[in-house]
Amino acid sequence: xxxxxxxxxxxxxxxxxxxxxxxxxxxxxxxxxxxxxxxxxxxxxxxxxxxxxxxxxxxxxxxxxxxxxxxxxxxxxxxxxxxxxxxxxxxxxxxxxxxxxxxxxxxxxxxxxxxxxxxxxxxxxxxxxxxxxxxxxxxxxxxxxxxxxxxxxxxxxxxxxxxxxxxxxxxxxxxxxxxxxxxxxxxxxxxxxxxxxxxxxxxxxxxxxxxxxxxxxxxxxxxxxxxxxxxxxxxxxxxxxxxxxxxxxxxxxxxxxxxxxxxxxxxxxxxxxxxxxxxxxxxxxxxxxxxxxxxxxxxxx
Numbered sequence: 001x002x003x004x005x006x007x008x009x010x011x012x013x014x015x016x017x018x019x020x021x022x023x024x025x026x027x028x029x030x031x032x033x034x035x036x037x038x039x040x041x042x043x044x045x046x047x048x049x050x051x052x053x054x055x056x057x058x059x060x061x062x063x064x065x066x067x068x069x070x071x072x073x074x075x076x077x078x079x080x081x082x083x084x085x086x087x088x089x090x091x092x093x094x095x096x097x098x099x100x101x102x103x104x105x106x107x108x109x110x111x112x113x114x115x116x117x118x119x120x121x122x123x124x125x126x127x128x129x130x131x132x133x134x135x136x137x138x139x140x141x142x143x144x145x146x147x148x149x150x151x152x153x154x155x156x157x158x159x160x161x162x163x164x165x166x167x168x169x170x171x172x173x174x175x176x177x178x179x180x181x182x183x184x185x186x187x188x189x190x191x192x193x194x195x196x197x198x199x200x201x202x203x204x205x206x207x208x209x210x211x212x213x214x215x216x217x218x219x220x221x222x223x224x225x226x227x228x229x230x231x232x233x234x235x236x237x238x239x240x241x242x243x244x245x246x247x248x249x250x251x252x253x254x255x256x257x258x259x260x261x262x263x264x265x266x267x268x269x270x271x272x273x274x275x276x277x278x279x280x281x282x283x284x285x286x287x288x289x290x291x292x293x294x295x296x297x298x299x300x301x
Contacts, residue, residue: 026249081112091257143187175217220247225259
């Protein structure tokens with residue numbers, strides 16, 4: 001593996017000139033169902049928003065006679081697959097002057113990539129997914145990029161079946177299946193984010209156990225465009241310890257394009273996957289919007 005430090009566009013505007021392409025990984029479209037259970041946690045950090053949420057909770061309690069359960073509510077991002085693809089492509093072409101590759105990965109859905117297969121036959125758009133993997137008392141998100149289009153429906157059916165009815169004895173077989181596609185990229189998304197709130201210590205222990213069991217099928221650990229620099233820096237250290245490449249993941253949900261991309265001299269997505277999987281080569285670039293206040297960006301997203 002070739003160790004590589006992330007680059008920051010606001011430090012060096014010329015950093016992209018040595019590369020042919022940029023890759024946008026991990027962003028969402030209207031085909032993602034996003035749970036709203038994060039609202040109480042995030043709103044506590046913003047007094048005005050916190051008061052607005054409490055007001056609505058009180059109204060709901062008064063009207064229905066029971067507390068509002070955010071775990072049963074969901075929303076969908078506002079952009080179509082084509083709009084999301086164009087949003088990511090245009091940022092790369094405009095701000096970096098590079099050829100663009102875009103992999104959209106909705107939660108447990110391959111619809112976006114499947115719909116976009118008709119756009120470019122010479123360099124097909126990847127069929128990808130952010131797969132929810134229940135694990136112990138928690139769950140992890142695994143980015144699966146560039147599933148062979150002809151097998152994607154059957155593969156997604158098996159992944160969804162595991163999410164709905166997890167049994168860890170089957171997990172190795174699924175990772176082995178995905179790894180068996182030579183141009184498919186398997187990424188551990190935002191590994192240090194304790195998304196369900198089980199506690200940082202317990203979450204960290206579960207990450208270690210997960211990597212100990214499945215590292216041979218994990219190709220990279222994600223630095224995430226909507227997570228703090230402190231957390232992303234921790235992922236860099238985690239990747240060094242486990243001798244895995246770091247890779248970008250923007251996690252865009254709204255209209256701000258991904259704040260992280262990968263730089264590469266690959267001409268196709270398959271070539272890019274080979275760089276990461278076979279050579280351990282991955283160059284992550286933080287775009288200018290990552291340098292803006294995170295809370296504001298989270299609220300906008």
